[in-house]
Amino acid sequence: MKTDFKFSNLLGSVYRKGNLTYTADGTCLLSPVGNRVTVFDLVNNKSHTLPFAHRTNVARIALHPRGQLLLTIDEAGQAILSHFQRRIVLYRFSLRDKENRSVSALAFSPSGTHFAVAIGRKIEVWKTPSTPGSVETKGDEDDDGGLEFAPFVRYRQYVSHHDAVQSLEWSSDSRFFLSASKDLTARIWSLDPEEGFTPTTLAGHRTAVYAAWFSNDQETIWTISKDGALFRWQYLPPPDVNLEMVTEEDERWRISERHYFFQDQANLTTAAFHAQSNILVTGFSNGLFMLHELPSFSEIHKLSISASKIDTVSINKSGEWLAFGSSALGQLLVWEWQSESYILKQQGHFDSLNALTYSPSGDRVITCADDGKIKVWDTASGFCIVTFTEHTSGVTACEFARRGNVLFTASLDGSVRAFDLIRYRCFRTFTAPKRLSFSSIAVDPAGEVVAAGSLDDFDIHIWSVQTGQLLDQLSGHEGPVATLAFAPNGSSLVSGSWDRTVRIWSVFARTQTSEPLQLQADVLCVAVRPDSKQIAVSTLDGQLTFWSLSEGAQEGGTDGRRDVSGGRKVSDRRTAANAAGTKSFNTITYSADGSIILAGGNSKYICLYAVETAVLLHKYTVSVNLNLEGTQEFLNSRLLTEAGPQALLDEAGEASDLEDRLGKSLPGSKRGDAAQRQTAPAVRVPGVAFSPTGRAFCAASTEGLLIYSIDAGVQFDPFDLDVDVTPASTLKTLADQQWLKALVMAFRLNHQTLITRVYRSIPEADISLVVRDLPEVYLDRLLRHVAKETDSSPHLELNILWLESLLRQRGRALKEKQGEYAEVVRMVARAVARVQGEVIKVAEGNTRTANYLLGQPRENVAVATAQKRLGDGYGANGVDAGAIEDEEMGKDEAGVGDEWVGLD
Known part of the structure; x- marks a missing residue:
C-alpha cells in the first residue's frame, strides 16, 4: 500500500480572522482559516485549501488584479507571495518593523504595479514583481520566467498619521490612494x-475613521467612522462666499453631507463600498448589517445574520454578492442582496473536535465536538451539508454502521443517539438506568446492537437498535472504560479500560464470557484489524502492542514515546522531550488492507507505522502555527519576563479602545465560555480515520479537519521505465494496434492523459484479450483507472465492458489477495454504485415521462393534418380548405372524425 500521503484540504473551519477577498471574476472567495487560506468556488460548489502555511494566523490577504499573484501576511508581519493558480510559494519576506507592529491594511493598485501596506501608523508602497505577459515583460524575449530575482522592492514610505492605519483604498487610475486611521482622520496621498x-x-x-473610498468618478470621497458617521467630501469653495470671487486656491476638500447610523449599544465594525453601483455595506458589533445606496443614503436592506459582531465584509466585482465573516463563531456567509438569498452559508465548530469517522462509501466525514454539534462534511466539495444539534453537551464519540446510512454518537449529556443520514433526523435515543457521561461507542457490523462505555462507570451498556431497549450491562472491568471496538466479522467486542486490561467479550454467545489481556499501563485506545485477526492497543506509557484476537497472545509491539512526543507549551517547566503529557497515542486506526496503522495523540505529530515490521514509515506535522500551544520544540528566552512568560500576561488593559480593555471572559476558561478565551488552544489530534478506499486519511485537530491524500501533487511517478518507452513510441504502438503493449507502456510512464487515450482506443472485441494477458503487476493500476473513468467519464458502456471483463477473468486473483486489492475494489464498488443510482434515476424519470405521454389524449390524425394545412383558406399546396372541411365532416357523420383517442 502506498504511504506517500500529502496535505490536500482543510475542513471544519471556514473563517478565523482577517479580511475576505474575491477573485477578479467574482466566482471564488478567499478566506483565511488560521495560518492557511481556503478558496471557495461559489459557482462549482467546491473548496480547497492552499498547501502553504504561515507560522502565525493570517492577518491580511490580497489578490493581484490579474489573478496570478496572491499576497498573504500573518500577524507577525511575515509575507508569502504565491502563484494563485499553481498553488506554489514564490517568495517569503518580512514586513515587520522595529516595534513589531502588525499589518493592519493591504491593497494592490488597480494597475497591479504596486501594493500598499499599513504597518501601525506607517504606510509603505512596494513594487509588485512582474509576471509573464504583464506590461513590464511584453516584448522582452530574453526574459526567462518573468519574475524578478528580488521581487520585494520598497517604492516609497509615508509617515504622517499619529495612530494605526485601518484601511487603504486606491483610486481607479492608481495615482492616488486614501488611508483611514484611528487618529480620527483620513488622508489623501499620491503615488508619485x-x-x-x-x-x-x-x-x-x-x-476612529474605519474606511475611506473614492467614488466612481473620483469627484467624491466617502469616510466612515466607528460611531456610524458617514461623511461625503467634495472639492468645493468656502460656503457663503460669492462664487465669482473664488479662486482655485480657495477650493479644497470639504464636507458636503453628513449621515448617521443609529444603532443602540453597537459600534460599526466593518464596511465596504462598491463604487460602480454606489452600494455601501456596513456591519455592526451586534451582528446586524445594513445596505445603503449613495449618495441618497436610502436604506435597501437591514438584516441580522450573526449572534456576534461581523468582522469583515467584501463585495465582488459585479456588486451582487456580499461576503461576511464572523470570527467568534467561525461563520462565513455569501449573500445575494438582489434576490435576498444565500449563495454560501457555512459555520465550523467553535469548540475543539473530539472524534470523527468516515461513511462506508467514503464520500462523507462526520465530526463531533465539545460544542454539542455533529457535522457531516462532503469530501468532494469540502462543505458541511448538515448539522445535528440534538445533543445538549459535548459529543465524545461517533461511529457508522457498516450496513446502512446510520450514524451513532455518544455524548456527555448521558445519551447515545442514532441518526438517519438519508432523511437527516435522529430516530433513536438510548439512555442508561442512571445518569452517565458516555465517552466511547461501538456498533456491530450488522447494525443491530450498539455498545457504549463511560468514564463514570465500569460497566459496558448494550442496547438494541430496533427497540431502543437496554439489553445488558457487561461487568468485569475495575476501572473506567476508555475505548470500545467490535470485530468486523461481528464475533466479539473488544474493550479497553484504565484498569490496564483489554477484554474480549463474546456478546452473541449463549454464555457471555470475557478474556482479559493484561498490559503494563492504562489503555487509551483499541483498534481491530479489518480481517478480525488482530487488535492494536495503545497505552499511557506510549507503547503500541499487537495481539492475536483468536489466541489472545501478543504478536508484536513498538515504543512510540519518542515518535509522538513533541511540542512545548508556554506554561511547561519541562522541555518537549521530557514532557509526559505528549508521550502516548490517544487514537489509532488500521488502514483498509490492515498493513499500516495510523496513530495520533496530544502532540503535533501523526505517526504512520507498518504493522508487520512495527517500523515508523512517516511522521506528519499537524501544524506549525505559533498561535497554538505545543507547536514549538524550544521556547524563546527573550519572551520570559520577571512576571513569567509573556504569553500568559494579560495585556488587554493596555489597549487603546475601551471595549478592548474590558474583560469579557472568565479567567483561565478554555471552553464552554461564550466570550473570548484568555488561554491559547493547544495542538492535539483527538481522532484519525482512514478512508474506505485507502487513498486518504483525515485527522481531527485543533485547527479543524485535516485531509491527507495520495493523489495530491503526484504528477510523474514512472514504474519499470526504460529508454525505449516514451509517449511518442507509445502512440506509435497504439497506431500499430498493439493494444496490450501500448497499455503497458502507458502504465510504465504513468501519464494519465496517455493512459486514458490508450484505454479508450482499445476496441470492444479486444477488451477481454487485453485483460486476460495483462501482467498481474498492472492489475491494480488498471482497476484504479477503470474506477476513475467510471466515476467521471460519460463512456458508460465502455467502462461496464471493462469492469465485466476484469471481474470475470481476474475475480479469482482479487479474492485470493483481498488485502492487497481491498481499497481498489472499494473504489470500483463505489463507482458502480454511483452509476447504478444515476441509471435508476434516469430510468424512473423516463418511465414517468412515458406514462404521462401515453395518458395524454390526441386529436384524430387526419384532423390534425388538415388543421396544419389550413392557411388563408388554402393549404401550402394550394388545396381548397373547404374541400378538406367537407371531407372531415363526412367522416364525422360516419362516427369517425373528431374523435379523441389515447396514444395507446
Whole structure:
C-alpha cells in the first residue's frame, strides 16, 4: 500500500480572522482559516485549501488584479507571495518593523504595479514583481520566467498619521490612494509627486475613521467612522462666499453631507463600498448589517445574520454578492442582496473536535465536538451539508454502521443517539438506568446492537437498535472504560479500560464470557484489524502492542514515546522531550488492507507505522502555527519576563479602545465560555480515520479537519521505465494496434492523459484479450483507472465492458489477495454504485415521462393534418380548405372524425 500521503484540504473551519477577498471574476472567495487560506468556488460548489502555511494566523490577504499573484501576511508581519493558480510559494519576506507592529491594511493598485501596506501608523508602497505577459515583460524575449530575482522592492514610505492605519483604498487610475486611521482622520496621498498636489488631511470625525473610498468618478470621497458617521467630501469653495470671487486656491476638500447610523449599544465594525453601483455595506458589533445606496443614503436592506459582531465584509466585482465573516463563531456567509438569498452559508465548530469517522462509501466525514454539534462534511466539495444539534453537551464519540446510512454518537449529556443520514433526523435515543457521561461507542457490523462505555462507570451498556431497549450491562472491568471496538466479522467486542486490561467479550454467545489481556499501563485506545485477526492497543506509557484476537497472545509491539512526543507549551517547566503529557497515542486506526496503522495523540505529530515490521514509515506535522500551544520544540528566552512568560500576561488593559480593555471572559476558561478565551488552544489530534478506499486519511485537530491524500501533487511517478518507452513510441504502438503493449507502456510512464487515450482506443472485441494477458503487476493500476473513468467519464458502456471483463477473468486473483486489492475494489464498488443510482434515476424519470405521454389524449390524425394545412383558406399546396372541411365532416357523420383517442 502506498504511504506517500500529502496535505490536500482543510475542513471544519471556514473563517478565523482577517479580511475576505474575491477573485477578479467574482466566482471564488478567499478566506483565511488560521495560518492557511481556503478558496471557495461559489459557482462549482467546491473548496480547497492552499498547501502553504504561515507560522502565525493570517492577518491580511490580497489578490493581484490579474489573478496570478496572491499576497498573504500573518500577524507577525511575515509575507508569502504565491502563484494563485499553481498553488506554489514564490517568495517569503518580512514586513515587520522595529516595534513589531502588525499589518493592519493591504491593497494592490488597480494597475497591479504596486501594493500598499499599513504597518501601525506607517504606510509603505512596494513594487509588485512582474509576471509573464504583464506590461513590464511584453516584448522582452530574453526574459526567462518573468519574475524578478528580488521581487520585494520598497517604492516609497509615508509617515504622517499619529495612530494605526485601518484601511487603504486606491483610486481607479492608481495615482492616488486614501488611508483611514484611528487618529480620527483620513488622508489623501499620491503615488508619485504630482504638480499642484499636496497631501490632504480629511478631519472632522469624533471617533476612529474605519474606511475611506473614492467614488466612481473620483469627484467624491466617502469616510466612515466607528460611531456610524458617514461623511461625503467634495472639492468645493468656502460656503457663503460669492462664487465669482473664488479662486482655485480657495477650493479644497470639504464636507458636503453628513449621515448617521443609529444603532443602540453597537459600534460599526466593518464596511465596504462598491463604487460602480454606489452600494455601501456596513456591519455592526451586534451582528446586524445594513445596505445603503449613495449618495441618497436610502436604506435597501437591514438584516441580522450573526449572534456576534461581523468582522469583515467584501463585495465582488459585479456588486451582487456580499461576503461576511464572523470570527467568534467561525461563520462565513455569501449573500445575494438582489434576490435576498444565500449563495454560501457555512459555520465550523467553535469548540475543539473530539472524534470523527468516515461513511462506508467514503464520500462523507462526520465530526463531533465539545460544542454539542455533529457535522457531516462532503469530501468532494469540502462543505458541511448538515448539522445535528440534538445533543445538549459535548459529543465524545461517533461511529457508522457498516450496513446502512446510520450514524451513532455518544455524548456527555448521558445519551447515545442514532441518526438517519438519508432523511437527516435522529430516530433513536438510548439512555442508561442512571445518569452517565458516555465517552466511547461501538456498533456491530450488522447494525443491530450498539455498545457504549463511560468514564463514570465500569460497566459496558448494550442496547438494541430496533427497540431502543437496554439489553445488558457487561461487568468485569475495575476501572473506567476508555475505548470500545467490535470485530468486523461481528464475533466479539473488544474493550479497553484504565484498569490496564483489554477484554474480549463474546456478546452473541449463549454464555457471555470475557478474556482479559493484561498490559503494563492504562489503555487509551483499541483498534481491530479489518480481517478480525488482530487488535492494536495503545497505552499511557506510549507503547503500541499487537495481539492475536483468536489466541489472545501478543504478536508484536513498538515504543512510540519518542515518535509522538513533541511540542512545548508556554506554561511547561519541562522541555518537549521530557514532557509526559505528549508521550502516548490517544487514537489509532488500521488502514483498509490492515498493513499500516495510523496513530495520533496530544502532540503535533501523526505517526504512520507498518504493522508487520512495527517500523515508523512517516511522521506528519499537524501544524506549525505559533498561535497554538505545543507547536514549538524550544521556547524563546527573550519572551520570559520577571512576571513569567509573556504569553500568559494579560495585556488587554493596555489597549487603546475601551471595549478592548474590558474583560469579557472568565479567567483561565478554555471552553464552554461564550466570550473570548484568555488561554491559547493547544495542538492535539483527538481522532484519525482512514478512508474506505485507502487513498486518504483525515485527522481531527485543533485547527479543524485535516485531509491527507495520495493523489495530491503526484504528477510523474514512472514504474519499470526504460529508454525505449516514451509517449511518442507509445502512440506509435497504439497506431500499430498493439493494444496490450501500448497499455503497458502507458502504465510504465504513468501519464494519465496517455493512459486514458490508450484505454479508450482499445476496441470492444479486444477488451477481454487485453485483460486476460495483462501482467498481474498492472492489475491494480488498471482497476484504479477503470474506477476513475467510471466515476467521471460519460463512456458508460465502455467502462461496464471493462469492469465485466476484469471481474470475470481476474475475480479469482482479487479474492485470493483481498488485502492487497481491498481499497481498489472499494473504489470500483463505489463507482458502480454511483452509476447504478444515476441509471435508476434516469430510468424512473423516463418511465414517468412515458406514462404521462401515453395518458395524454390526441386529436384524430387526419384532423390534425388538415388543421396544419389550413392557411388563408388554402393549404401550402394550394388545396381548397373547404374541400378538406367537407371531407372531415363526412367522416364525422360516419362516427369517425373528431374523435379523441389515447396514444395507446
